[in-house]
Amino acid sequence: MSVIYLLISVSIFVAICFFIAFIAAVKSGQYDDDYTPSVRILFDDETKINSQNNNLPIEEKQV
Amino acid sequence: MREQSCFHCGLTIEQNEEIDFDDKKFCCTGCKTVYEIFSINDLTSYYDFEKSPGATPQDIKGKYDFLENETILAKVLEFQEGNTSIVSLNIPHIHCSSCIWILENLHRLQPGISTSQVNFHEKKARITFNSDVVSLKEIVCLLSSIGYEPYISLENYGSAKAKVDRSLTYKLGVAFFCFGNIMLLSFPEYFEMKEFWLDSYKPFFRLLIFLLALPTFFYSASGYYVSAYHSIRTRMLNIDIPIALGIIVMFIRSTYDMLMDHGPGFFDSLASLIFFMLLGKMFQIKTYSFLSFERDFKSYFPIAVTKINKDASEDNVAIYDVLKGDRLLIRNQELIPVDGILISESAEIDYSFVTGEAVPITKKSGDKVFAGGKQIGKVIEMEVLHSVSQSYLTQLWSNEIFQKKVDQKHKTITDAISRYFTPILLLIAFAGFGYWIFIDANTAFNVFTAVLIVACPCALALTAPFTFGNILRILGKKKFYLKNAIVIEQLAKVDTIVFDKTGTITTNKKSNIIYEGNLISDSDIVLVKNVLRGSNHPLSRMLYDFLPEAKRINIEEFQEITGKGILAIAEGKEIRVGSGQFVDDIVADGSEIEKTALHIKIGDIYFGKFTFQNQYREGIEKLFENLSKDYQIKVLSGDNDGERANLEVILPKGTELIFNQKPEQKLEYIKKLQEKGQNVMMVGDGLNDAGALAQSNVGISISENVNVFSPACDAILDATEFSRLHYFLKLSHKAILIIKMSFGLSLLYNVVGLAFAVTGNLLPLVAAIIMPLSTITIVSFVTFMSNYFSNRNLE
Numbered sequence: 001m002s003v004i005y006l007l008i009s010v011s012i013f014v015a016i017c018f019f020i021a022f023i024a025a026v027k028s029g030q031y032d033d034d035y036t037p038s039v040r041i042l043f044d045d046e047t048k049i050n051s052q053n054n055n056l057p058i059e060e061k062q063v
Numbered sequence: 064m065r066e067q068s069c070f071h072c073g074l075t076i077e078q079n080e081e082i083d084f085d086d087k088k089f090c091c092t093g094c095k096t097v098y099e100i101f102s103i104n105d106l107t108s109y110y111d112f113e114k115s116p117g118a119t120p121q122d123i124k125g126k127y128d129f130l131e132n133e134t135i136l137a138k139v140l141e142f143q144e145g146n147t148s149i150v151s152l153n154i155p156h157i158h159c160s161s162c163i164w165i166l167e168n169l170h171r172l173q174p175g176i177s178t179s180q181v182n183f184h185e186k187k188a189r190i191t192f193n194s195d196v197v198s199l200k201e202i203v204c205l206l207s208s209i210g211y212e213p214y215i216s217l218e219n220y221g222s223a224k225a226k227v228d229r230s231l232t233y234k235l236g237v238a239f240f241c242f243g244n245i246m247l248l249s250f251p252e253y254f255e256m257k258e259f260w261l262d263s264y265k266p267f268f269r270l271l272i273f274l275l276a277l278p279t280f281f282y283s284a285s286g287y288y289v290s291a292y293h294s295i296r297t298r299m300l301n302i303d304i305p306i307a308l309g310i311i312v313m314f315i316r317s318t319y320d321m322l323m324d325h326g327p328g329f330f331d332s333l334a335s336l337i338f339f340m341l342l343g344k345m346f347q348i349k350t351y352s353f354l355s356f357e358r359d360f361k362s363y364f365p366i367a368v369t370k371i372n373k374d375a376s377e378d379n380v381a382i383y384d385v386l387k388g389d390r391l392l393i394r395n396q397e398l399i400p401v402d403g404i405l406i407s408e409s410a411e412i413d414y415s416f417v418t419g420e421a422v423p424i425t426k427k428s429g430d431k432v433f434a435g436g437k438q439i440g441k442v443i444e445m446e447v448l449h450s451v452s453q454s455y456l457t458q459l460w461s462n463e464i465f466q467k468k469v470d471q472k473h474k475t476i477t478d479a480i481s482r483y484f485t486p487i488l489l490l491i492a493f494a495g496f497g498y499w500i501f502i503d504a505n506t507a508f509n510v511f512t513a514v515l516i517v518a519c520p521c522a523l524a525l526t527a528p529f530t531f532g533n534i535l536r537i538l539g540k541k542k543f544y545l546k547n548a549i550v551i552e553q554l555a556k557v558d559t560i561v562f563d564k565t566g567t568i569t570t571n572k573k574s575n576i577i578y579e580g581n582l583i584s585d586s587d588i589v590l591v592k593n594v595l596r597g598s599n600h601p602l603s604r605m606l607y608d609f610l611p612e613a614k615r616i617n618i619e620e621f622q623e624i625t626g627k628g629i630l631a632i633a634e635g636k637e638i639r640v641g642s643g644q645f646v647d648d649i650v651a652d653g654s655e656i657e658k659t660a661l662h663i664k665i666g667d668i669y670f671g672k673f674t675f676q677n678q679y680r681e682g683i684e685k686l687f688e689n690l691s692k693d694y695q696i697k698v699l700s701g702d703n704d705g706e707r708a709n710l711e712v713i714l715p716k717g718t719e720l721i722f723n724q725k726p727e728q729k730l731e732y733i734k735k736l737q738e739k740g741q742n743v744m745m746v747g748d749g750l751n752d753a754g755a756l757a758q759s760n761v762g763i764s765i766s767e768n769v770n771v772f773s774p775a776c777d778a779i780l781d782a783t784e785f786s787r788l789h790y791f792l793k794l795s796h797k798a799i800l801i802i803k804m805s806f807g808l809s810l811l812y813n814v815v816g817l818a819f820a821v822t823g824n825l826l827p828l829v830a831a832i833i834m835p836l837s838t839i840t841i842v843s844f845v846t847f848m849s850n851y852f853s854n855r856n857l858e
Binding site for chain 1: 160163167182183184185229232233237240244248264267420528
């Protein structure tokens, strides 16, 4: 039954990983603008086609 | 007649003026050009997302020359290294998904731009570009040419990017993480299973719970300890004292219980309590990032201005470097940044930022011009009298009211209650302790701590944040934007309302136009309308819109004389429209206050004049009538008392009317009212009200376009919703009522919990049920009630 030590430790560890990911996301400013990305996602296809035409690489930079 | 709207900007196309291009109809060449630019660059899907999303580009020739100046450029750019530059531009026109699309595809219009990212709520575009290929000025000009003119003001000058405080989000995240995991690990304890294998893991589970509770206790709740400590030091009992006390006692007691193996402790309740309270705090913060409540003159004033050197060459200098004696060049639509003397022959200056009055004032050579006015028409020259900080208008900001930080202007309702709550709570705790100490010392300690734990005013502390947070959102939907939740409480306390006149209770969008004089025939009206068409003067535009639709007539000659009027020839007749003196040598007699008017003369016959009167906002009479029942109403005006008679008809009897008020006098007036113990709400609009708005208990600024201009204030009201002011005030009273009712409810929970506590029966399970239950009922109660009241007709 001592497997439960392992199981719970692993589950907490996984949870902590997600928690760290959340903190990192907040820190990078992902939650500062909660509207524009929801609109932007609808443009994606458009941009790809056009960028091929223009041969301009599109960088997604998060500064 | 079929109304047609422009394919690009959606405005109604004037008859006979439509431009056909590519099977689409446009209202002007500006709109057509934008469409052309987009279609050449294969960007016409701009028009697919939203119908007619565009704006007519404005003429900006020379306006952004200052961006060539290296020092100014460095202050405006957010980041610059090598040839990579980043700039954040505020673009007021951003309003739909098409805007986002076109602005994020800027790189296809202009090589050198690598990325651009829009923040819709802040109405900002962040552009990364290669400064070797393209300059900021070119980008700004490009944006302007497609109708997205950025707004660059003195505020952008050297202001470091404000750091965003995200600590509340972190705290909330930590609390939620710990709360969820503790609850899961506590499940075996809740069911008190006597299973052998579960029992043998108890120490392990408890250790984990304890470890998880640590970050919640030390990090997430830290704000409460700090606030409680401050409130003890300043001897103002606020709600955070019993909260901090409850949390600390809960933690110590639980640790003790666990170590002594008495039970699992209250760590689950502790974590849930902290989580819910932080959630309340989060909910209360509703920011309108596209609005600014802290604006001072800096956001109105330009960054740089054109200076004329002694050798007649022109230079762009930063506003702060303008010195007394300098000669400045002000172009059409540019703001005069400092006080000075006009050198050019004449100027038309629009002081609507300052006073709210839309009709421009004519100045002649040698006249004093004040900072804050906007030149309309041709380029003018002026000599500087005072530097920026010493100008008439900007001096207002040296008043102490703008210096002090208003943190806690008044006591909140929650703090008022907790003044009684805390002593009573301690009294019960000690009474319980005193009673049990004679029976059983161990129970006595348990009771003492249980009282403090269960009475921890979590529901009480949640009431106000959730009520105010919800009301704040409801008001925001109704276009009344509050700076923060405290404003609602202050609104409810108001007993005196002071209104500014021009621009606040009058609208500068349209004027009431009355014709006085001889009968004028329809064909002559047509002539006048056609003459007015060519003029961009605000009065001409207003009269043009006022006159009935007419067919187009060819104007043979057209001449606009600044400060005087228009001289035109059509159908062989000479037509004069303008000031009395210009049209027919009418000298304004001193007895009557000169009204704003346009005189008409066709051929040799003087017909009469169109007078422009202040147009009061719709529904204003009814609003004042209703308000006067509950509030004292006063009207302050910077103008002369020419409108007194008209105002007295509209306003309820006994309303105090004060005219000829300078900005400082308005501020002093509010101060005097406050010294008499009145709670004053100031409703104003222009920069000249800024002092009064800051001094008042609640300063509301009325704005025709909430995105752009409003002085520093506590709340911004969209001008179209002005007549609902009374409803907003009533809703604030209802909010306080809801809070009081909810306080009653949460006290009930406390009584139930206390009954468990003082009898020594508070099990961790009971606490774990009572706390979330009370929280949920309180939150749903206040949400339901505030929605109910806001939907009910409060008239």
